[in-house]
Structures are given as C-alpha cells and as structure tokens.
Amino acid sequence: MACSGLCLLLFLCSHAAGNATLFISTSLFQSYADQLHSHPLIVSVFSKGLFLVFAIHIVTGVLLFLQNRKARPRNYKVRTRAIKNSQASGSMIYSGLLICLFVLIHTAAVSFGDHGRIGVTIAEMFGSFLLSMFYILAFIALAVHLSHGFWSMLQTFGISHPNYTTFIHRLSYVVPLFFLLLFGTIPLLFLFGTGN
Amino acid sequence: MTNSIDINLEIWRQKDSRAAGEFEVYTLQDISTDMSFLEMLDVLNEKLTREGKEPVAFDHDCREGICGMCGAVVNGIAHGPEPETTLCQLHMRHFKSGDTIVIEPFRSRAFPIVKDLITDRSALDRIIQAGGFVSINTGGTPDANAIPIPSATAELSMDAAACIGCGACVASCPNGAAMLFTGAKISQLCLLPQGQKERKERALSMISTMDSEGFGNCTNERECEAVCPKGISISNIARMNREFVKASLF
Numbered sequence: 001m002a003c004s005g006l007c008l009l010l011f012l013c014s015h016a017a018g019n020a021t022l023f024i025s026t027s028l029f030q031s032y033a034d035q036l037h038s039h040p041l042i043v044s045v046f047s048k049g050l051f052l053v054f055a056i057h058i059v060t061g062v063l064l065f066l067q068n069r070k071a072r073p074r075n076y077k078v079r080t081r082a083i084k085n086s087q088a089s090g091s092m093i094y095s096g097l098l099i100c101l102f103v104l105i106h107t108a109a110v111s112f113g114d115h116g117r118i119g120v121t122i123a124e125m126f127g128s129f130l131l132s133m134f135y136i137l138a139f140i141a142l143a144v145h146l147s148h149g150f151w152s153m154l155q156t157f158g159i160s161h162p163n164y165t166t167f168i169h170r171l172s173y174v175v176p177l178f179f180l181l182l183f184g185t186i187p188l189l190f191l192f193g194t195g196n
Numbered sequence: 197m198t199n200s201i202d203i204n205l206e207i208w209r210q211k212d213s214r215a216a217g218e219f220e221v222y223t224l225q226d227i228s229t230d231m232s233f234l235e236m237l238d239v240l241n242e243k244l245t246r247e248g249k250e251p252v253a254f255d256h257d258c259r260e261g262i263c264g265m266c267g268a269v270v271n272g273i274a275h276g277p278e279p280e281t282t283l284c285q286l287h288m289r290h291f292k293s294g295d296t297i298v299i300e301p302f303r304s305r306a307f308p309i310v311k312d313l314i315t316d317r318s319a320l321d322r323i324i325q326a327g328g329f330v331s332i333n334t335g336g337t338p339d340a341n342a343i344p345i346p347s348a349t350a351e352l353s354m355d356a357a358a359c360i361g362c363g364a365c366v367a368s369c370p371n372g373a374a375m376l377f378t379g380a381k382i383s384q385l386c387l388l389p390q391g392q393k394e395r396k397e398r399a400l401s402m403i404s405t406m407d408s409e410g411f412g413n414c415t416n417e418r419e420c421e422a423v424c425p426k427g428i429s430i431s432n433i434a435r436m437n438r439e440f441v442k443a444s445l446f
Contacts (some may be wrong), residue, residue: 014411038204064415065415067412068370068371068372068373068413068415069413070305070411071304071305071306071371071373071410071411071412071413072303072304072370072371072372072412073303073305075301075303076269076300076303077206077298077300078269078298078300079272080271080272080273081419082273082368082419082422083417083418083422086417086418089415089416089417089418090370090417092415126219149417151416152415152416154430155416155433155434155437156416156437157437158435158437158438159434160430160431160434160435160440162431162432181372
C-alpha cells in the first residue's frame with residue numbers, strides 16, 4: 001500500500017504541475033497537452049504503469065479491508081474511539097472508492113477524449129455546475145484520504161523519529177491541503193467564469 | 197471520605213468457547229468509589245454466588261498493574277476510560293452513580309473467548325516463542341560500563357520493555373492487529389547489544405508468526421498507542437517495519 005501510494009503521490013505532483021498551467025490559460029494547458037502527446041512512447045509507458053499502480057493500490061487496499069474485517073469476527077456493543085479526529089483513518093476504504101469512481105469518470109471524459117481540443121473539453125466540463133461539484137467532492141475525498149495516507153505511508157516505511165514528529169504531523173495537513181486548493185480551484189475558476 | 201455509588205452493569209456472559217454468549221444486566225448498590233474495578237467485580241461475584249448463580253469469570257493476577265493478566269473492554273475502551281491504566285488499577289471513582297457500564301471481553305479472531313470475560317491470549321506467547329528472546333551465551337555478568345550503551349538507546353529499549361503483553365492493543369485496534377506488541381518486543385531486543393546476533397531471524401520469525409496467528413493488519417489508526425496501559429509508542433511499529441525491511445533485503 002505504501003509503495004503504490006508513494007507512486008500515486010508522485011503522479012499527483014506531476015499532474016498538479018501540468019494542471020497549474022490552467023491558472024494562466026487553457027491555450028497554455030493545450031500546448032502542454034500537445035507537447036506531452038508528441039511523445040507517444042512515454043505517454044504509453046507511463047499510462048500503463050499508472051494503471052498498474054492504481055490496480056495494485058486498490059486490490060491490496062480492498063484485500064487489507066477484508067482481511068482486517070475477518071480478524072474481528074464480532075464487533076463491540078459499545079464502540080468508543082480513544083483517538084479523536086480519526087474519521088480519515090477509519091474511512092480510507094470509502095474515500096478510496098470515491099476517488100476510484102472519480103478516476104473512472106475523469107479518465108473516460110479526459111484521458112480517452114480528443115487530446116487535440118482538451119483545453120476546450122475542460123472548459124466545457126467545468127461549465128457544468130453538477131460536474132464541478134462532483135470534482136470538488138472527489139478532491140475533498142482525496143484530501144481526506146491523503147491526510148491519513150501520507151502519514152501512514154511514512155510510518156510503514158519506518159520513517160518515525162521524535163525530532164521529526166511535529167514536522168511530519170504538519171506535513172500530513174499541508175500536503176492534502178495543497179492538492180485540495182490546487183485541484184479544487186480549477187473547476188471554481190471555470191464555474192465562476194474567471195477561467196480562460 | 198468514602199463515597200458510594202449505585203451502578204448498572206451489562207456484562208458479556210458466555211458459558212464456553214462454543215456457546216453463543218449474550219449480555220446480562222446486573223445492578224450493584226453502595227459500591228465504594230475507593231474500590232478498584234476488579235474489586236467491584238468481586239462484589240458482584242459474591243452477590244451472584246449468594247444467589248446461587250454462576251459468578252462472572254474474568255482474568256486477574258497481580259492487581260498491581262504489572263502482570264498483564266487482567267483486561268476487558270469497558271464502555272468501548274480496553275482497560276476502561278483512564279489513560280495508561282490497567283483494568284485492575286481503574287477505580288470506581290471514575291464512574292458516577294446511575295452509570296451503566298458495559299463490560300465486554302477483548303474481541304479478536306486470535307483471542308478466542310474461553311468463558312465470559314476470559315480470552316485465550318496465548319497467540320501473543322507464540323509470537324514471543326518465535327524469537328522474542330536471546331538464546332546466545334552472553335557469559336557472566338559483565339563489568340559495569342564494559343559495553344557502553346547510549347542513555348537514549350537504553351531508555352528506548354526500556355520503554356519498549358515496559359510492555360506487559362496484556363493484549364489491549366489488539367483489543368482496541370479496529371483491525372485486531374498485534375503490531376504494537378510485536379513491535380515493542382522486537383524493539384526491546386534489537387536496540388541492545390545482546391539482541392544483535394539474532395536480530396534478523398527474530399524480526400522475520402516474529403512477524404511471520406504474528407501473521408499466521410490470525411491478527412489483522414496495521415492501518416496506523418493509533419488506537420493501540422492510546423489505550424496501552426504502559427504508554428508504548430507506535431514508533432516501535434515503525435522500528436519493526438525498518439527491521440523487517442532490513443532483514444528481508446540485506
């Protein structure tokens with residue numbers, strides 16, 4: 001989970017960098033997409049690799065969820081969480097499934113769409129209020145997922161030291177918030193007509 | 197001055213490991229707030245015995261918070277609501293008159309219920325048997341300071357060694373994972389010179405046994421750390437992960 005999660009986080013960083021061109025103009029975003037698709041071999045290798053990583057992350061996540069449910073055949077009558085604000089960790093499977101649904105819709109609309117007019121497609125998509133709201137909801141789910149996933153990934157890799165605990169704790173808020181603001185602002189820009 | 201409270205109890209009763217089990221409700225009056233939780237259960241059992249009923253079976257031994265024998269889930273929290281406190285050290289002053297207290301056994305596939313609140317926690321013993329020891333001959337007692345160990349390292353090892361193996365970490369983990377226990381036992385030895393010789397085999401063997409005993413997987417929910425009566429840190433789980441990777445690769 002942690003290894004595939006790290007790969008997906010690196011993909012998110014590169015995706016965010018590309019999407020950031022939308023803050024300037026859709027034509028710049030179009031030229032970025034054209035440049036990317038002028039290297040079909042790179043796109044093919046990375047998209048297939050990405051699909052594989054996604055599949056590994058989802059399958060291991062669901063397997064873990066099912067194994068963990070088996071480890072406690074009967075639940076407690078009274079369930080009290082000793083850790084407060086544990087909603088993110090307790091809902092990883094559900095936020096993950098919502099992100100999975102989003103990825104399916106997003107790739108069907110954008111990745112398998114006409115790359116020659118992707119800038120126009122994006123502008124048309126985010127003109128729809130409902131679709132924009134769904135995207136924002138998915139980005140919130142992503143932020144919630146990352147708020148636990150990022151710290152959990154470091155813990156699984158064994159990266160834990162009293163000197164860095166505060167820094168890592170802050171990062172687990174900063175990283176998801178960064179992606180939420182960057183990705184979430186784009187549909188809002190187009191929805192309120194300030195995107196161009 | 198001693199105060200008394202009246203309490204309602206909902207306790208899981210299960211005749212044996214195969215029986216279905218169900219909650220039974222009891223009422224106790226004039227319970228001294230100076231009593232420990234287990235003394236309150238003693239009072240209940242005396243009452244049940246006088247009435248010709250089967251007393252509630254529960255684990256206990258030292259009643260000093262050091263043996264790791266006692267343990268039950270009280271109102272949804274392993275060992276009850278007080279942090280870093282075993283069930284035997286929990287006192288009735290933390291409850292109010294009229295409270296309903298729900299008492300359940302530690303629930304995990306790896307901890308089958310023996311009777312009422314007693315569970316079979318021998319799965320933890322088998323993890324220890326897999327490598328939680330030093331089997332090399334270290335000779336006689338060395339001279340003091342002959343093998344210097346940094347104070348911080350010794351403290352980390354001693355902190356991990358504080359684990360009493362009560363199983364509250366497993367009981368509280370939403371996944372029924374035993375990684376805090378195993379992490380503490382691996383850390384305790386891998387930090388000290390005596391534990392170096394068998395370091396790799398120990399990590400691989402203990403983790404393999406932990407997996408085969410039917411415990412769940414850690415998803416870093418931190419519930420184990422929050423309820424641990426000895427305050428064992430989840431940094432021990434991170435250390436165990438490092439030990440596992442190092443032992444697997446090098």
